[in-house]
Amino acid sequence: MSIAVVGLLAGALTTGAWLPQLHRTWRSRSAHDLSWAYLLTTTTGIALWLAYGLFTRDVAVIAANSVTIMLLSGQIALKALGPAPSLGGDASQVGQVLLGEGYCGCCDVLA
Numbered sequence: 001m002s003i004a005v006v007g008l009l010a011g012a013l014t015t016g017a018w019l020p021q022l023h024r025t026w027r028s029r030s031a032h033d034l035s036w037a038y039l040l041t042t043t044t045g046i047a048l049w050l051a052y053g054l055f056t057r058d059v060a061v062i063a064a065n066s067v068t069i070m071l072l073s074g075q076i077a078l079k080a081l082g083p084a085p086s087l088g089g090d091a092s093q094v095g096q097v098l099l100g101e102g103y104c105g106c107c108d109v110l111a
Contacts, residue, residue, distance in 0.1 A: 004060060011064025018071040022078075031079035039079065043072045 025031045046068050053061030 007058070007060030008063065011060050015064045015068045015071065018068060018075070022071055022075055025075060025078045025082075029078075029082055031075065031082055034075065034079060036079070039072065039076050043069065043076065046072060 021034075025034070046065050049061060050065035050069060052058075053065055
């Protein structure tokens with residue numbers, strides 16, 4: 001296996017890791033659990049890796065980071081355009097949402 005194949009495989013796996021988060025955000029119509037600082041810092045880092053790949057003409061780095069920038073752009077758009085989280089209901093429900101009590105992480109619902 002050549003080093004280029006290793007690079008392309010690594011890029012495909014790390015880029016593909018964004019697909020479940022993007023799918024979850026799209027499905028739930030909410031990205032409130034992703035901070036702006038995280039999204040912008042990660043996007044800036046990926047953009048710099050893309051620039052590095054362009055300067056060094058590294059196909060694996062260019063391909064992986066180009067796709068990742070597109071996925072992150074979608075995530076940022078969903079966060080920017082998505083509805084603000086609603087904390088309607090009585091005070092006990094609000095407390096459960098804020099404190100995570102009764103939250104089932106496996107299916108993304110309050111139990």
